[in-house]
Amino acid sequence: MIKWIIVIVVLGYIAASILYVHTRGRIRHRFTRQLSDHSSFLAPINMIMYLFSRVPDRPFHPASEFPELEEVTRRWEEIRAEAEALENHIKGSDKKDDAGFNSFFRRGWKRFYLKWYDDAHPSAKELCPVTTEIVSKIPSIKAAMFTELPVGSKLMKHRDPYAGSIRYHLGLRTPNDDRCFINVDGMPYSWRDGEAVFFDETYIHWAENKAESDRLIFFCDVERPMKYRWAAAFNHWFSNTVMKAAASPNDDSDRTGGINRAFKYLYKIRGKGKELKKFNQPLYQLVKWIIFLIPLALFIFIIWLI
Numbered sequence: 001m002i003k004w005i006i007v008i009v010v011l012g013y014i015a016a017s018i019l020y021v022h023t024r025g026r027i028r029h030r031f032t033r034q035l036s037d038h039s040s041f042l043a044p045i046n047m048i049m050y051l052f053s054r055v056p057d058r059p060f061h062p063a064s065e066f067p068e069l070e071e072v073t074r075r076w077e078e079i080r081a082e083a084e085a086l087e088n089h090i091k092g093s094d095k096k097d098d099a100g101f102n103s104f105f106r107r108g109w110k111r112f113y114l115k116w117y118d119d120a121h122p123s124a125k126e127l128c129p130v131t132t133e134i135v136s137k138i139p140s141i142k143a144a145m146f147t148e149l150p151v152g153s154k155l156m157k158h159r160d161p162y163a164g165s166i167r168y169h170l171g172l173r174t175p176n177d178d179r180c181f182i183n184v185d186g187m188p189y190s191w192r193d194g195e196a197v198f199f200d201e202t203y204i205h206w207a208e209n210k211a212e213s214d215r216l217i218f219f220c221d222v223e224r225p226m227k228y229r230w231a232a233a234f235n236h237w238f239s240n241t242v243m244k245a246a247a248s249p250n251d252d253s254d255r256t257g258g259i260n261r262a263f264k265y266l267y268k269i270r271g272k273g274k275e276l277k278k279f280n281q282p283l284y285q286l287v288k289w290i291i292f293l294i295p296l297a298l299f300i301f302i303i304w305l306i
Helices: 001-024 031-036 044-052 066-076 074-083 123-127 129-136 229-245 257-279 281-305
Strands: 112-116 141-149 152-157 163-172 182-185 187-190 196-199 204-211 215-223
Touching: 001 031, 001 044, 031 044, 031 123, 031 281, 044 152, 066 074, 066 129, 066 163, 066 196, 066 215, 074 129, 074 215, 112 123, 112 129, 123 129, 123 141, 141 163, 141 229, 229 257, 257 281
Parallel strands: none
Antiparallel strands: 112 141, 141 215, 152 204, 163 196, 163 215, 182 187, 182 204
């Protein structure tokens, strides 16, 4: 009896977490898509972040909630100079070693990592020492990169998977035009040179550049402030284990995390899935949901054995 109570409680928490993620905000995926979205797999973890966050749960955040980033914004021209000097290094990856942003590369989006939930990339220390030093003095910056959105590019609606951070964008060289924008939960924002914006990347958002020039920004994940020490410690632990494993290199001198070392093999499996989808849609859906339900079945089986 106790075993089944545990199963019911855990499954109820998982279901409630997914439902909350789905209904949070004004813009939503179709529920069938939400069930298979990566944000549903991390929903039980993210609920801890939402419930015990020291900052309100909303799409955009005022800069006053993150005063430590004022120094970064103030030095935007120095950061821009380094970004423009290494612009040939700001690029997509063709090695299937960046699971988090792989789908963006097909739409023209480019990046150069300074760090990813770890120490600075060796390539960043060499090529942009000033920006790397600025970032190193702010412990709450967990990830940092330069990103470029070329003219005509569009990033489709998506949620980022983990709610342990708040995203920071700093305009470096932008069109300064409302036709180049990001939309977070139905609210648009257009980048401007030297202007910073903070937003919660776990709300559905998308971006598009319909202007006449490319958009170059400085992009950071800033640790979400938590109400309690145990919640902050949990956020640290998850960042240092799971998020760190998603590190992607700029070149051969940089470390590749375990998730991205495995991604090239998972990408091949995904390719087979796309072939099956074209060949037989009902069979594809059946196989997909069987794969998604296997972890749940394993959990119930393990509880039963204990």
